[in-house]
Amino acid sequence: MKKLTTLIPSPRTFTTLDGTYTLPNPLPISGGGAQAAYLAERLGITAGVRVGSGDGGVRFVENAQLAREAYRIKVADGGVDIEASTPQGRAWAVQTLLQLLPVSVWGDGPVEPKSLVLPHCDIEDEPKFAWRGSHVDVSRHFLSFEGLLSHLEVMAGHKLNVLHLHLTDDQGWRIPITGYPELTNKGAWRPGTIEGHQPAAHPDFGDDWPTHDGRPHGGFYTREQIQHLVARASDLGIMVVPEIDMPGHMEAAVCAYPELGCVEVEHPRTSWGISQHVLSLTDSSVKFCLDVLEDVATLFPGSPIHIGGDECPGQEWLTHGPSQETMKRVGATTVHEAQAWFEKEITTALVERGITPVAWDEVLEGEVPAGLNVMVWRDAKAVGAAARAGHNVIAAPMEFTYFDWAQHKQPNAPLVIGGYLPLAKVAQFIDLLDAVDDSSQGRLLGGQFQIWTEYVRSWSRVEYQIWPRGASIAQQLWSGHAGELATLAGFGDHLDRLTYAGLNWCRDTDEE
Ligand code: TNX
Secondary structure, eight states: OOOOOOOSSOOSEEEEEEEEEEOOSSEEEESOHHHHHHHHHHHHHHHOOOEEOSSSSEEEEEOTTSOTTOEEEEEETTEEEEEESSHHHHHHHHHHHHHHSOGGGGSSOOOOGGGOEEEEEEEEEOOSOSEEEEEEEOSSSOOOHHHHHHHHHHHHHTTOOEEEEEOEETTEEOSOOTTOTHHHHTTTEESOOOOSSOOSOBTTTBTOOOOOOOOOEEOOOOHHHHHHHHHHHHHHTOEEEEEEEESSSOHHHHHHSGGGBSSOOSSSOSSOSOOSOOBOOSHHHHHHHHHHHHHHHHHSTTOOEEEEOOSOOOGGGGTOHHHHHHHHHHTOOSHHHHHHHHHHHHHHHHHHTTOOEEEEGGGGGSOOOTTOEEEEOSOTTHHHHHHHTTOOEEEOOHHHHBTTSBSOOOTTOOOOSSOBOOHHHHTTHHHHHHTSOGGGGGGEEEEEEEEOOTTOOSHHHHHHHHTTHHHHHHHHHHHSSOTTTTSSGGGTTHHHHHHHTTOOOOOOOOOO
């Protein structure tokens, strides 16, 4: 018998039965809302399938007993029955159905409609973790909107349900904000980018390298594009979580509105590394941040908002008069205390509006404000420690999930920021999550992989960095184990899906 295709992530239970069912064309589909429409869209593109009426086909039924993202599929002679209690559950059922079909349905076809053959089977499935994310930094290098839309589809194909968009940083501001036009007029454009790999910090000017390649770079998404992205994501089962990084990583905003800074900067940063030029600690800076977040909340309704908080040196506060005044007023004697005060102001305002704030793990260095979800990136062990301390945690540790790190050391490997993260190491991510105490597991929301784009300039490079490593993280977060994915061979014909999807996935490996 023909070998079954690899399902990634693997479902909780999958029983194959004798027989097959060939999808008819036209295809009757009942129920299913936007997720049924997506199934029809994909099969239409790839195999010219039209939706019609008649017996058989695909039937969506609501089953309120099932958990939020759970679904059931039954394929038999009479057709396909799908049960779920939510649109998300339906979205994941559709993705499993597509993976039961020939791998070529991940492409644009043409695929023979007659080849749309499903095995008779029963599947019951639900995810281990609720937060299964892909982070993309669109600030260091602006990435096209079309690429974001395609990325959503590949994410959905892996049942990843959070797109964390790093929309602002020193090197560029990528989202229009009502009332602050200079953020995108000025803050989205830089005059150049440091050439090659940035050297270690200089004794005189630290990470502020004065030279660059003189090639202007920039861009931003329109509000209409963002609304479109959020709606499309929702149909696919994905939530888009915007990040506005503060009070460090703010040079792009400071160049647009100099009163926000402690020193003047002319344009968004042209080098990488950690900037000393942070937001001042004034009432007007806090008001600016709250205005921005208020507006961002209207573009991403119902989503948590990530407020960054990473790598904020804060030394400028010690010599900037107005920031000093604030520190005195609020009783902060160190930069850590000052940053903790700032995070609390922002977090409290978000929580009052019913928005869940998320911040990077630097926030653990001060008193963590109530209601803040912590995203752990530096020390992997902090995942368990933060959950034990009573915080909701999202695991994003460098060691296992920084996909800007090298996947292999073969000749012709692209320039990367550093690090080494082959598939065998990625497959150990789940061990870290399993090591969290049973009594704290409920606070471990899940995890995500990151693409920082200092050395990544295009979607094709993003794809090279993410796939197939991202499929391993998706598998671990959904299924709770790495399966066979510690080696390239273990991905089986899932790799053909990535090829059909047109992804520039990384074929190189150091495996023997
Ligand atoms: C650290 S992760 C950063 C980013 C860089 C990344 C490069 C984090 C919260 N901050 O600003 O892009 O390392 O790997």
